[in-house]
Amino acid sequence: MCRGQRNWRSDIGKRALQVVTDHLNTLPDIAARRKWVADMSHNVAFIYRDPKTQTGSYRSDIFLRTFAAHLRLVLKSDVSYGHPIGAASLVAAAxxxxxxxxxxxxxSAEALPRRGKKSAHGFVPVPWADRAANYLKPIKSLSLQKWREIFELSGQFVNSRRNTIDLFEASTDACESSDGYVDPRSVLVISDDEPENDIAGPSGAGH
Structure with a gap:
Protein backbone atom coordinates (compact mmCIF):
# COMPACT_ATOMS: atom_id res chain seq x y z
CA MET A 1 0.00 0.00 0.00
CA CYS A 2 1.38 3.42 -0.90
CA ARG A 3 2.25 5.87 1.84
CA GLY A 4 -0.44 8.33 0.73
CA GLN A 5 -3.23 5.78 1.15
CA ARG A 6 -1.84 4.68 4.51
CA ASN A 7 -1.72 8.27 5.71
CA TRP A 8 -5.29 8.80 4.45
CA ARG A 9 -6.55 5.86 6.48
CA SER A 10 -4.51 6.92 9.48
CA ASP A 11 -5.86 10.48 9.29
CA ILE A 12 -9.45 9.22 9.26
CA GLY A 13 -8.81 6.92 12.22
CA LYS A 14 -7.21 9.70 14.23
CA ARG A 15 -9.90 12.18 13.29
CA ALA A 16 -12.66 9.82 14.44
CA LEU A 17 -10.96 9.38 17.80
CA GLN A 18 -10.53 13.14 18.14
CA VAL A 19 -14.20 13.77 17.31
CA VAL A 20 -15.34 11.28 19.94
CA THR A 21 -12.95 12.54 22.63
CA ASP A 22 -13.91 16.15 21.88
CA HIS A 23 -17.52 15.26 22.64
CA LEU A 24 -16.54 13.34 25.76
CA ASN A 25 -14.82 16.46 27.02
CA THR A 26 -18.17 18.28 26.99
CA LEU A 27 -19.75 15.77 29.38
CA PRO A 28 -19.66 16.34 33.15
CA ASP A 29 -18.22 13.07 34.45
CA ILE A 30 -17.05 9.56 33.65
CA ALA A 31 -20.54 8.09 34.15
CA ALA A 32 -22.01 10.44 31.55
CA ARG A 33 -19.18 9.64 29.16
CA ARG A 34 -19.69 5.90 29.50
CA LYS A 35 -23.45 6.27 29.00
CA TRP A 36 -23.01 8.37 25.86
CA VAL A 37 -20.57 5.87 24.35
CA ALA A 38 -22.90 2.98 25.22
CA ASP A 39 -25.89 4.79 23.71
CA MET A 40 -24.02 5.64 20.51
CA SER A 41 -22.65 2.10 20.17
CA HIS A 42 -26.00 0.35 20.66
CA ASN A 43 -27.38 -0.77 17.29
CA VAL A 44 -24.84 1.55 15.60
CA ALA A 45 -26.83 4.58 16.76
CA PHE A 46 -23.83 6.77 15.93
CA ILE A 47 -24.73 6.45 12.24
CA TYR A 48 -28.05 8.28 12.59
CA ARG A 49 -28.74 11.98 12.81
CA ASP A 50 -31.69 11.03 15.04
CA PRO A 51 -30.82 7.77 16.83
CA LYS A 52 -34.23 7.54 18.51
CA THR A 53 -36.10 7.29 15.21
CA GLN A 54 -33.13 5.82 13.33
CA THR A 55 -33.39 8.44 10.61
CA GLY A 56 -30.71 10.44 8.85
CA SER A 57 -28.33 7.53 8.28
CA TYR A 58 -24.70 8.56 7.73
CA ARG A 59 -25.60 12.12 8.69
CA SER A 60 -24.84 12.12 12.40
CA ASP A 61 -22.60 14.84 13.74
CA ILE A 62 -19.74 12.50 14.62
CA PHE A 63 -19.91 10.77 11.24
CA LEU A 64 -19.95 14.06 9.32
CA ARG A 65 -17.10 15.55 11.35
CA THR A 66 -14.98 12.51 10.58
CA PHE A 67 -16.05 12.35 6.93
CA ALA A 68 -14.88 15.95 6.62
CA ALA A 69 -11.31 14.70 7.09
CA HIS A 70 -11.68 12.76 3.85
CA LEU A 71 -13.20 15.74 2.04
CA ARG A 72 -10.32 18.00 3.06
CA LEU A 73 -7.95 15.63 1.31
CA VAL A 74 -9.92 15.03 -1.89
CA LEU A 75 -10.70 18.73 -2.31
CA LYS A 76 -7.04 19.06 -3.23
CA SER A 77 -7.53 16.73 -6.20
CA ASP A 78 -8.72 17.66 -9.68
CA VAL A 79 -10.06 14.16 -10.33
CA SER A 80 -13.27 12.59 -9.02
CA TYR A 81 -14.00 8.86 -9.05
CA GLY A 82 -17.66 8.98 -8.08
CA HIS A 83 -19.38 9.01 -4.73
CA PRO A 84 -16.90 8.04 -1.97
CA ILE A 85 -18.52 4.75 -0.99
CA GLY A 86 -15.30 3.25 0.32
CA ALA A 87 -14.36 6.37 2.25
CA ALA A 88 -17.78 6.52 3.90
CA SER A 89 -17.56 2.88 4.98
CA LEU A 90 -14.08 3.50 6.34
CA VAL A 91 -15.33 6.53 8.27
CA ALA A 92 -18.15 4.48 9.79
CA ALA A 93 -15.67 1.81 10.90
CA ALA A 94 -13.34 4.49 12.27
CA SER A 108 -7.82 2.89 26.07
CA ALA A 109 -5.98 0.28 24.02
CA GLU A 110 -7.21 -2.31 26.51
CA ALA A 111 -10.75 -1.81 25.17
CA LEU A 112 -9.86 -3.78 22.05
CA PRO A 113 -8.97 -7.48 21.72
CA ARG A 114 -5.34 -8.46 21.52
CA ARG A 115 -3.43 -9.96 18.61
CA GLY A 116 -0.86 -12.14 20.31
CA LYS A 117 0.97 -9.97 22.82
CA LYS A 118 -0.03 -6.69 21.20
CA SER A 119 -3.29 -4.81 21.58
CA ALA A 120 -5.07 -4.36 18.24
CA HIS A 121 -5.68 -0.68 18.90
CA GLY A 122 -4.40 0.55 15.53
CA PHE A 123 -6.84 1.23 12.72
CA VAL A 124 -5.79 -2.00 11.01
CA PRO A 125 -7.42 -4.75 8.91
CA VAL A 126 -8.15 -7.05 11.85
CA PRO A 127 -10.93 -6.44 12.71
CA TRP A 128 -11.65 -3.12 11.00
CA ALA A 129 -11.51 -4.20 7.35
CA ASP A 130 -14.45 -6.54 7.90
CA ARG A 131 -16.30 -3.89 9.89
CA ALA A 132 -15.82 -1.36 7.10
CA ALA A 133 -16.96 -3.91 4.51
CA ASN A 134 -20.17 -4.45 6.47
CA TYR A 135 -21.09 -0.80 5.92
CA LEU A 136 -20.52 -0.96 2.15
CA LYS A 137 -23.84 -2.46 1.08
CA PRO A 138 -26.14 0.11 2.75
CA ILE A 139 -23.85 2.95 1.70
CA LYS A 140 -24.03 1.78 -1.92
CA SER A 141 -27.81 2.14 -1.73
CA LEU A 142 -27.75 5.78 -0.59
CA SER A 143 -29.83 7.99 -2.86
CA LEU A 144 -28.48 10.96 -4.76
CA GLN A 145 -30.31 13.31 -2.38
CA LYS A 146 -28.76 11.66 0.67
CA TRP A 147 -25.28 11.94 -0.83
CA ARG A 148 -25.93 15.62 -1.46
CA GLU A 149 -26.96 16.09 2.17
CA ILE A 150 -23.85 14.27 3.39
CA PHE A 151 -21.61 16.55 1.32
CA GLU A 152 -23.50 19.71 2.27
CA LEU A 153 -23.65 18.94 5.98
CA SER A 154 -19.98 17.97 6.04
CA GLY A 155 -19.11 21.29 4.44
CA GLN A 156 -19.55 23.14 7.73
CA PHE A 157 -16.62 21.15 9.12
CA VAL A 158 -14.42 21.77 6.10
CA ASN A 159 -14.81 25.55 6.10
CA SER A 160 -15.63 25.32 2.42
CA ARG A 161 -19.31 24.53 1.89
CA ARG A 162 -19.30 25.76 -1.70
CA ASN A 163 -16.39 23.53 -2.57
CA THR A 164 -18.02 20.47 -1.02
CA ILE A 165 -21.13 21.04 -3.16
CA ASP A 166 -18.91 21.33 -6.23
CA LEU A 167 -17.22 18.10 -5.18
CA PHE A 168 -20.60 16.39 -4.82
CA GLU A 169 -21.58 17.49 -8.31
CA ALA A 170 -18.26 16.30 -9.74
CA SER A 171 -18.61 12.92 -8.04
CA THR A 172 -22.18 12.63 -9.32
CA ASP A 173 -21.04 13.46 -12.85
CA ALA A 174 -18.39 10.76 -12.55
CA CYS A 175 -21.04 8.24 -11.48
CA GLU A 176 -23.38 9.16 -14.32
CA SER A 177 -20.64 8.95 -16.93
CA SER A 178 -19.43 5.55 -15.71
CA ASP A 179 -22.49 3.69 -17.08
CA GLY A 180 -22.69 1.42 -14.05
CA TYR A 181 -18.95 0.89 -13.68
CA VAL A 182 -17.68 1.23 -10.10
CA ASP A 183 -14.12 2.49 -9.96
CA PRO A 184 -12.14 0.50 -7.37
CA ARG A 185 -10.77 3.77 -6.01
CA SER A 186 -14.25 4.72 -4.82
CA VAL A 187 -14.68 1.55 -2.76
CA LEU A 188 -11.21 1.38 -1.24
CA VAL A 189 -11.41 0.29 2.39
CA ILE A 190 -8.26 -0.88 4.23
CA SER A 191 -5.23 -2.78 3.00
CA ASP A 192 -2.43 -2.06 5.44
CA ASP A 193 -1.76 -3.25 8.98
CA GLU A 194 0.69 -0.67 10.22
CA PRO A 195 -0.57 0.40 13.66
CA GLU A 196 -1.02 4.01 14.67
CA ASN A 197 -0.32 5.18 18.20
CA ASP A 198 -3.23 7.57 18.42
CA ILE A 199 -4.45 6.75 21.91
CA ALA A 200 -4.93 9.95 23.88
CA GLY A 201 -7.55 10.41 26.55
CA PRO A 202 -9.95 13.31 27.03
CA SER A 203 -9.06 15.76 29.73
CA GLY A 204 -10.22 14.46 33.05
CA ALA A 205 -11.07 11.00 31.72
CA GLY A 206 -11.29 8.48 34.47
CA HIS A 207 -11.66 11.12 37.17
Missing part, protein backbone atom coordinates in the same frame (compact mmCIF):
# COMPACT_ATOMS: atom_id res chain seq x y z
CA UNK A 95 -16.10 5.98 14.41
CA UNK A 96 -17.10 2.51 15.62
CA UNK A 97 -13.48 1.88 16.58
CA UNK A 98 -13.22 5.22 18.38
CA UNK A 99 -16.32 4.45 20.42
CA UNK A 100 -14.97 1.00 21.24
CA UNK A 101 -11.72 2.52 22.44
CA UNK A 102 -13.68 4.94 24.62
CA UNK A 103 -16.20 2.54 26.12
CA UNK A 104 -14.81 3.21 29.62
CA UNK A 105 -15.13 6.96 29.19
CA UNK A 106 -11.83 7.66 27.48
CA UNK A 107 -9.47 6.09 24.91
Missing amino acids: VERALTLCRDGGP
Whole structure:
Protein backbone atom coordinates (compact mmCIF):
# COMPACT_ATOMS: atom_id res chain seq x y z
CA MET A 1 0.00 0.00 0.00
CA CYS A 2 1.38 3.42 -0.90
CA ARG A 3 2.25 5.87 1.84
CA GLY A 4 -0.44 8.33 0.73
CA GLN A 5 -3.23 5.78 1.15
CA ARG A 6 -1.84 4.68 4.51
CA ASN A 7 -1.72 8.27 5.71
CA TRP A 8 -5.29 8.80 4.45
CA ARG A 9 -6.55 5.86 6.48
CA SER A 10 -4.51 6.92 9.48
CA ASP A 11 -5.86 10.48 9.29
CA ILE A 12 -9.45 9.22 9.26
CA GLY A 13 -8.81 6.92 12.22
CA LYS A 14 -7.21 9.70 14.23
CA ARG A 15 -9.90 12.18 13.29
CA ALA A 16 -12.66 9.82 14.44
CA LEU A 17 -10.96 9.38 17.80
CA GLN A 18 -10.53 13.14 18.14
CA VAL A 19 -14.20 13.77 17.31
CA VAL A 20 -15.34 11.28 19.94
CA THR A 21 -12.95 12.54 22.63
CA ASP A 22 -13.91 16.15 21.88
CA HIS A 23 -17.52 15.26 22.64
CA LEU A 24 -16.54 13.34 25.76
CA ASN A 25 -14.82 16.46 27.02
CA THR A 26 -18.17 18.28 26.99
CA LEU A 27 -19.75 15.77 29.38
CA PRO A 28 -19.66 16.34 33.15
CA ASP A 29 -18.22 13.07 34.45
CA ILE A 30 -17.05 9.56 33.65
CA ALA A 31 -20.54 8.09 34.15
CA ALA A 32 -22.01 10.44 31.55
CA ARG A 33 -19.18 9.64 29.16
CA ARG A 34 -19.69 5.90 29.50
CA LYS A 35 -23.45 6.27 29.00
CA TRP A 36 -23.01 8.37 25.86
CA VAL A 37 -20.57 5.87 24.35
CA ALA A 38 -22.90 2.98 25.22
CA ASP A 39 -25.89 4.79 23.71
CA MET A 40 -24.02 5.64 20.51
CA SER A 41 -22.65 2.10 20.17
CA HIS A 42 -26.00 0.35 20.66
CA ASN A 43 -27.38 -0.77 17.29
CA VAL A 44 -24.84 1.55 15.60
CA ALA A 45 -26.83 4.58 16.76
CA PHE A 46 -23.83 6.77 15.93
CA ILE A 47 -24.73 6.45 12.24
CA TYR A 48 -28.05 8.28 12.59
CA ARG A 49 -28.74 11.98 12.81
CA ASP A 50 -31.69 11.03 15.04
CA PRO A 51 -30.82 7.77 16.83
CA LYS A 52 -34.23 7.54 18.51
CA THR A 53 -36.10 7.29 15.21
CA GLN A 54 -33.13 5.82 13.33
CA THR A 55 -33.39 8.44 10.61
CA GLY A 56 -30.71 10.44 8.85
CA SER A 57 -28.33 7.53 8.28
CA TYR A 58 -24.70 8.56 7.73
CA ARG A 59 -25.60 12.12 8.69
CA SER A 60 -24.84 12.12 12.40
CA ASP A 61 -22.60 14.84 13.74
CA ILE A 62 -19.74 12.50 14.62
CA PHE A 63 -19.91 10.77 11.24
CA LEU A 64 -19.95 14.06 9.32
CA ARG A 65 -17.10 15.55 11.35
CA THR A 66 -14.98 12.51 10.58
CA PHE A 67 -16.05 12.35 6.93
CA ALA A 68 -14.88 15.95 6.62
CA ALA A 69 -11.31 14.70 7.09
CA HIS A 70 -11.68 12.76 3.85
CA LEU A 71 -13.20 15.74 2.04
CA ARG A 72 -10.32 18.00 3.06
CA LEU A 73 -7.95 15.63 1.31
CA VAL A 74 -9.92 15.03 -1.89
CA LEU A 75 -10.70 18.73 -2.31
CA LYS A 76 -7.04 19.06 -3.23
CA SER A 77 -7.53 16.73 -6.20
CA ASP A 78 -8.72 17.66 -9.68
CA VAL A 79 -10.06 14.16 -10.33
CA SER A 80 -13.27 12.59 -9.02
CA TYR A 81 -14.00 8.86 -9.05
CA GLY A 82 -17.66 8.98 -8.08
CA HIS A 83 -19.38 9.01 -4.73
CA PRO A 84 -16.90 8.04 -1.97
CA ILE A 85 -18.52 4.75 -0.99
CA GLY A 86 -15.30 3.25 0.32
CA ALA A 87 -14.36 6.37 2.25
CA ALA A 88 -17.78 6.52 3.90
CA SER A 89 -17.56 2.88 4.98
CA LEU A 90 -14.08 3.50 6.34
CA VAL A 91 -15.33 6.53 8.27
CA ALA A 92 -18.15 4.48 9.79
CA ALA A 93 -15.67 1.81 10.90
CA ALA A 94 -13.34 4.49 12.27
CA VAL A 95 -16.10 5.98 14.41
CA GLU A 96 -17.10 2.51 15.62
CA ARG A 97 -13.48 1.88 16.58
CA ALA A 98 -13.22 5.22 18.38
CA LEU A 99 -16.32 4.45 20.42
CA THR A 100 -14.97 1.00 21.24
CA LEU A 101 -11.72 2.52 22.44
CA CYS A 102 -13.68 4.94 24.62
CA ARG A 103 -16.20 2.54 26.12
CA ASP A 104 -14.81 3.21 29.62
CA GLY A 105 -15.13 6.96 29.19
CA GLY A 106 -11.83 7.66 27.48
CA PRO A 107 -9.47 6.09 24.91
CA SER A 108 -7.82 2.89 26.07
CA ALA A 109 -5.98 0.28 24.02
CA GLU A 110 -7.21 -2.31 26.51
CA ALA A 111 -10.75 -1.81 25.17
CA LEU A 112 -9.86 -3.78 22.05
CA PRO A 113 -8.97 -7.48 21.72
CA ARG A 114 -5.34 -8.46 21.52
CA ARG A 115 -3.43 -9.96 18.61
CA GLY A 116 -0.86 -12.14 20.31
CA LYS A 117 0.97 -9.97 22.82
CA LYS A 118 -0.03 -6.69 21.20
CA SER A 119 -3.29 -4.81 21.58
CA ALA A 120 -5.07 -4.36 18.24
CA HIS A 121 -5.68 -0.68 18.90
CA GLY A 122 -4.40 0.55 15.53
CA PHE A 123 -6.84 1.23 12.72
CA VAL A 124 -5.79 -2.00 11.01
CA PRO A 125 -7.42 -4.75 8.91
CA VAL A 126 -8.15 -7.05 11.85
CA PRO A 127 -10.93 -6.44 12.71
CA TRP A 128 -11.65 -3.12 11.00
CA ALA A 129 -11.51 -4.20 7.35
CA ASP A 130 -14.45 -6.54 7.90
CA ARG A 131 -16.30 -3.89 9.89
CA ALA A 132 -15.82 -1.36 7.10
CA ALA A 133 -16.96 -3.91 4.51
CA ASN A 134 -20.17 -4.45 6.47
CA TYR A 135 -21.09 -0.80 5.92
CA LEU A 136 -20.52 -0.96 2.15
CA LYS A 137 -23.84 -2.46 1.08
CA PRO A 138 -26.14 0.11 2.75
CA ILE A 139 -23.85 2.95 1.70
CA LYS A 140 -24.03 1.78 -1.92
CA SER A 141 -27.81 2.14 -1.73
CA LEU A 142 -27.75 5.78 -0.59
CA SER A 143 -29.83 7.99 -2.86
CA LEU A 144 -28.48 10.96 -4.76
CA GLN A 145 -30.31 13.31 -2.38
CA LYS A 146 -28.76 11.66 0.67
CA TRP A 147 -25.28 11.94 -0.83
CA ARG A 148 -25.93 15.62 -1.46
CA GLU A 149 -26.96 16.09 2.17
CA ILE A 150 -23.85 14.27 3.39
CA PHE A 151 -21.61 16.55 1.32
CA GLU A 152 -23.50 19.71 2.27
CA LEU A 153 -23.65 18.94 5.98
CA SER A 154 -19.98 17.97 6.04
CA GLY A 155 -19.11 21.29 4.44
CA GLN A 156 -19.55 23.14 7.73
CA PHE A 157 -16.62 21.15 9.12
CA VAL A 158 -14.42 21.77 6.10
CA ASN A 159 -14.81 25.55 6.10
CA SER A 160 -15.63 25.32 2.42
CA ARG A 161 -19.31 24.53 1.89
CA ARG A 162 -19.30 25.76 -1.70
CA ASN A 163 -16.39 23.53 -2.57
CA THR A 164 -18.02 20.47 -1.02
CA ILE A 165 -21.13 21.04 -3.16
CA ASP A 166 -18.91 21.33 -6.23
CA LEU A 167 -17.22 18.10 -5.18
CA PHE A 168 -20.60 16.39 -4.82
CA GLU A 169 -21.58 17.49 -8.31
CA ALA A 170 -18.26 16.30 -9.74
CA SER A 171 -18.61 12.92 -8.04
CA THR A 172 -22.18 12.63 -9.32
CA ASP A 173 -21.04 13.46 -12.85
CA ALA A 174 -18.39 10.76 -12.55
CA CYS A 175 -21.04 8.24 -11.48
CA GLU A 176 -23.38 9.16 -14.32
CA SER A 177 -20.64 8.95 -16.93
CA SER A 178 -19.43 5.55 -15.71
CA ASP A 179 -22.49 3.69 -17.08
CA GLY A 180 -22.69 1.42 -14.05
CA TYR A 181 -18.95 0.89 -13.68
CA VAL A 182 -17.68 1.23 -10.10
CA ASP A 183 -14.12 2.49 -9.96
CA PRO A 184 -12.14 0.50 -7.37
CA ARG A 185 -10.77 3.77 -6.01
CA SER A 186 -14.25 4.72 -4.82
CA VAL A 187 -14.68 1.55 -2.76
CA LEU A 188 -11.21 1.38 -1.24
CA VAL A 189 -11.41 0.29 2.39
CA ILE A 190 -8.26 -0.88 4.23
CA SER A 191 -5.23 -2.78 3.00
CA ASP A 192 -2.43 -2.06 5.44
CA ASP A 193 -1.76 -3.25 8.98
CA GLU A 194 0.69 -0.67 10.22
CA PRO A 195 -0.57 0.40 13.66
CA GLU A 196 -1.02 4.01 14.67
CA ASN A 197 -0.32 5.18 18.20
CA ASP A 198 -3.23 7.57 18.42
CA ILE A 199 -4.45 6.75 21.91
CA ALA A 200 -4.93 9.95 23.88
CA GLY A 201 -7.55 10.41 26.55
CA PRO A 202 -9.95 13.31 27.03
CA SER A 203 -9.06 15.76 29.73
CA GLY A 204 -10.22 14.46 33.05
CA ALA A 205 -11.07 11.00 31.72
CA GLY A 206 -11.29 8.48 34.47
CA HIS A 207 -11.66 11.12 37.17
